[in-house]
Structure formats: structure tokens, C-alpha cells
Amino acid sequence: MVKKQNISIASIAKQLQVAPSTVSRALNGSKSISEERTRQIKELAQKLNYVPNQMARNLKSGRRNTIAVVVPLISRSFFATVIEGIEDYASAKGYDVIIAQSKNLVETEQRLMSKLSGKVDGVIASLAGQDASHEYYNALNVPLVQFDRTSTDINAVSVRINDFMGAKTATQHLLDQGFRRIYHLCGLQYVSIWYDRQQGYLAAMHEHGLRIPGQWIFQGAPTEERGGEFARDMIARNDIPEALFCSGDYVALGAIKEFQKQGLAVPAIVGFANEPFCEVIEPALSSVDQFGSIMGHTACEMLIDLIDGKTVENKVIEPKLIIRKSSIRSEKQ
Amino acid sequence: MVKKQNISIASIAKQLQVAPSTVSRALNGSKSISEERTRQIKELAQKLNYVPNQMARNLKSGRRNTIAVVVPLISRSFFATVIEGIEDYASAKGYDVIIAQSKNLVETEQRLMSKLSGKVDGVIASLAGQDASHEYYNALNVPLVQFDRTSTDINAVSVRINDFMGAKTATQHLLDQGFRRIYHLCGLQYVSIWYDRQQGYLAAMHEHGLRIPGQWIFQGAPTEERGGEFARDMIARNDIPEALFCSGDYVALGAIKEFQKQGLAVPAIVGFANEPFCEVIEPALSSVDQFGSIMGHTACEMLIDLIDGKTVENKVIEPKLIIRKSSIRSEKQ
């Protein structure tokens, strides 16, 4: 079964009593082969269902026309979207895409990278461990582009979201709707994305000449559960804002649910990440889209440039605020 | 930059004044090489950061240790989950996974398949067009496993969900909760999955000795919009069921939103597919999980068996009902 002798250029050549080189040239449309021969050869190749062996072809050319993507978990919506963007761009450029998941394990990541580097022209990766040493990345003998979770330990270009601007735009939107008492639910500040987002929030508020009392800002892990707690705190101290800007969709979701549970009107609210659930919950949640697909595009473009020997610089993607019912004043009346 | 002369077995051999074959054997741990030499060679390889060229290796061995997955769209939650399952199993078996999206275009699918078949040992695919001719699949010269959307035109094994049982179990669950007037929102019957699900619904109802009037069943495209329309119909004719079994999560979502919009109590409701949004909407939607991850596992296992020359039969995955607030009687009171 598996033994099924695959048809090669050589076998076609033998059947036609010509040299393999002639077949190769004919199939590749070289004009130094007569039309008659070319037609004849292509016909037989078609009939035999000949498929060129990419391994041989790539070995000869030295280019594998394949890149690898390493992510913690494929099924996470954001990563799936990035992968989609990568595949999109890569296939347009004639590259195949190998995917691998690190499961957030540094050792797995390491094993993958070294195995893959003999098989691909370059790697796009979102790093597993946050704090582990990523030295081995530098031993990689093919170009590397990192995205989303990036590390400065690594001697490789990166593509990231402009978290600051995303947050600022979102806050600005709430201000534009006429809200002023806008609170902020955010993550712990030592993680850069949450720091940046808070800075964006503050910048927008300050530009409007608003002073932010400490109790307008709620810090904690940006989970649904925590969002509920934050809301409960506000309700308990009878201090409900006009609007909320949240550094994550889940924390926003938690807050929304808590207000609803207690039978209170939900303040205007904007999340961050634009998870698919944003448009199905009630009210539909405005959120900052991280453009996973574009991020994938960009990362892939950078990688292919690197493969082609060009010099490439770090890129920052401008995220986009998706406005839905949750933050529109008329809807909140 | 790119020219960076890659270290090969030959270059290591030259530096050490030995034959390439010796290096190859040493690196592969052949015991016919003296310990001393082996140590020496491995050391240098390590130092030079040598990575075997998989192209050459695979060309020689005839095995590519790579499979391809072709899906309509990577970012769709179900497909991402299946891919995750495939990657999981494949990597454990030493295979790499190439992904490609057909974008639901038959021509793209065709192009992908023929290009990939020279590069991989086998293909797992969810078909693009439902009705188009899939003849070219049969021309594929590597094993093929189809999943989810399958076609009998194709001479290849498939792995599917037991839609009938999934639907029956879901309906049974509603019956167990004490509901009797259970309506069914379903898709058009010429598509097998929707036919099967309706049959499952009917079977459960019949086993309870219930007769199903025609107006208990609503047929149409299983979209959110259509779900809303169905609910509106019920409300208009003042004929609200105790419970609803829906053949899809989106159609269920549409119905839920419509009831809520009109200020009515939402009947007990169960969806199908277990989309991620099920657990974040209010009420959290009970649904039938299609076990994408297991489906991926299974498909991959079948494919590798095929590659190994074993005979393989079609498989059916038993889906699992995930019970949430939307269908629990006490919660609905």
C-alpha cells in the first residue's frame, strides 16, 4: 500500500525514452524543449498523476518555502486569529505554515524550535514562559519574529499592539459620549500591557483636564471573577461610575454580570481584546480589537523580509476600537 | 546574511578529518563508532549548533513526517479546536502539522491539496463546497481522512459526530427536567447533520410517548437572526413552549435574545456545538459539545494508521451534553 512506487521524473523519462532532465525542463516550461515533447510529457505526467517531490526540490534549491508558528495554544481565539493571518499572507507568498503548540512549557518550546529549524526558513513565535531564560532562541539558525508576548532577552524583531493608544482611544470614546466619571479596571502594573493601558487611560483623562482620584482605579487579575468583585465593591460603597474602561473583556464581563445580578443599570463600558463573545452578550460589549489577523500578516511579512535578507524593524500595530451598544450614550440613555 | 553557510555533516567531517558517514553514524548514536569519536563529534556538532537538514533526511527516508490539515477557516472556534487536537496527537507521534485554509473555495482547496501532497504523508480535511464534485480528492496520492463535513463521493475514511445521539441526549435531558412541550429549532433537512439531529429529537420524544405536532418544529438556516424570527413567531401566535432544543448555538442565541427583548421568560433551552460564548451569555447556554479536540485526535490517529499501511474504518465520536443554567428546571423555576 504505502510501497506504492511514486512516480518520479525518472519514471516518466523512462516511459518516454527521454532523459530526466528533459522531463524536468518540460514540466517547468523551459522553452528549450520542443512543443511536441513538452505536450507529450505534460500529458503523461497528468495521466500518471505526477506530483513533484517537494523534499527533493527544496533540498536542491536550499529554500524550504515553509515557516513555523509556535504558540502556547492554538485554540485560544486570539492565537487562532493570528495564525489565520499568518497563513493568509504566507500562502499568498508561496510559503507553507507548520504550527506547533508549546503548551506554555519552555522545554517543549525549546524542543520544537530546534527540531523545526532544520525544516523551515523562519519562525514566528509567541513565547511560553514569561520570565524563563530564552537564550536558546538566540541559537536558532533561522530568522525569528516574536509577537504578542515578546522578550527583550531575545535578539529578534517583534510585533506588538499599541496598548497605550488602544486604551487612550477607548477612553476618549467614552469621553466623547459625554461621560466624565470614568473608572478603570486594570491588571497588575508590572506586566507591560496593563501598565501601558492604564497610561493610555490616564492620558486621555488628563487631556480632558480631569483629575483621577485613586479610588477610580481598580487593580487586580483581569478575570471575570475579579470583575464581579470590583463591581460589588462599587455597589457596596455606593459609588457607581458613569462609565468603565476595562483592560480586558473578561473583567468587563464580570462587572456587567454583577450589575445585572443586582438589578442595577450597567454603566457604559468598554473592554479590551474584542473576544468573540463581545458581540453576543447583552449589552454587546464595545472593545479594542487587537487585530490578530493583521498582526499575523505583519509578523509574516517581517519574517519573509528577513528570510529575503532585508533588514527589518520592530513594528507596532494600531488597535481599533469596536463600538457596540455597551458604550453608546443614547442606548444607555 | 542568508548565505550563512549552513553547517552540514560534511563540514563537520572535514574539520575532524573523518568521513561524513562516520559523523552521521555518530550523531545517530550508532554503536559501531567508538565512544571517543562519538563524543568528539557530538561535541563539535553542539558547538557549531548543527541542525540536521530535514529535507535531505526525509528525501532519503521517503517519509516526510508531516501531515497537512485543510479547513475552511482556522479561526472558527470548532476548527481551531480540532487542529489543536490534531497537533497534539501528531506531535506525540513525531509528525509536524501544516495547516491550510480553503476559504470555502473549491479551487483553493484543490490547489492546496495537489501542492501539499508532494510534501506530506497524509491529509486531514474538512471539505469546502458541500455539493461540488470532489473527484480530485481521489487523485490524491497520499492517505486522506475527512472530518466534520464529509462527502461520500470521496474514497476516504471519515470521522464524524454522532449527531443523532447528541440530539437525543439533549432532548432526553429536557424531558428529565420534567418538560414535555419541547419545540425544536433545526436546519434544513437535506443536510445530514440537521436531519440526524431532528431524528434524535424525535426519537427521544417518541420514547416518552409524546406525539409531535408539526408546529413544534421550526426549520430554517440555523443563524442567530433566524432564531430571533422563530421566537417572534411563537410569541406572535401566543404559543410559547416549556423548552427548546436547537440544532445550533447561534439559533438558540437568537431565540434567547428575542424572548429577553420582549420581556418574556426564556424557556429552558439547549443548543448544539458548545461555542465558547455558551458559558458567558445569560443564561449560560446548555449545549452539545462536539469534542473538536477528540475529533482531531481521532482523525490524526486514523491518518497515521493509514500511513502505516493499516486498514482503518470510519469512526463516530459520541458528543457530550454540557448542562448549564439555561436548561435547569430549578433555575427556571
Next chain:
DNA sequence: TATATTTGTGCAAACGAATGCACTAAATCC
């Protein structure tokens, strides 16, 4: 001591396709 065996190594031929170079025959030129 001569023969047989083991141990360690090298040589050379694959794998399938691409390609520079050489070669033959026909066509064109002067």
C-alpha cells in the same frame, strides 16, 4: 603462527529534482 572474528572507519550509491555544459542535427549565413 595462521586463521577467524570483531571493531572502527571510509567509499560510494542512493533519494528526486534542477541545471551548467556538451553535444548532435538542422537551419541560416556569407
Next chain:
DNA sequence: GGATTTAGTGCATTCGTTTGCACAAATATA
């Protein structure tokens, strides 16, 4: 009609590894 160009084809090498076979030196056996 001989010289030169051109078209069409084949030969042989290359890409990096693996592997069967040969072969030498070292060791064991008779």
C-alpha cells in the same frame, strides 16, 4: 558549400543524509 548559429536533447553533478559493503587494524581463536 563550408562556416556559424540555433534548437533540442542528454550527461553528469549537486543538494545533505543515510546505509550496504568493503576494508584495515586489532583482537580472539585454533
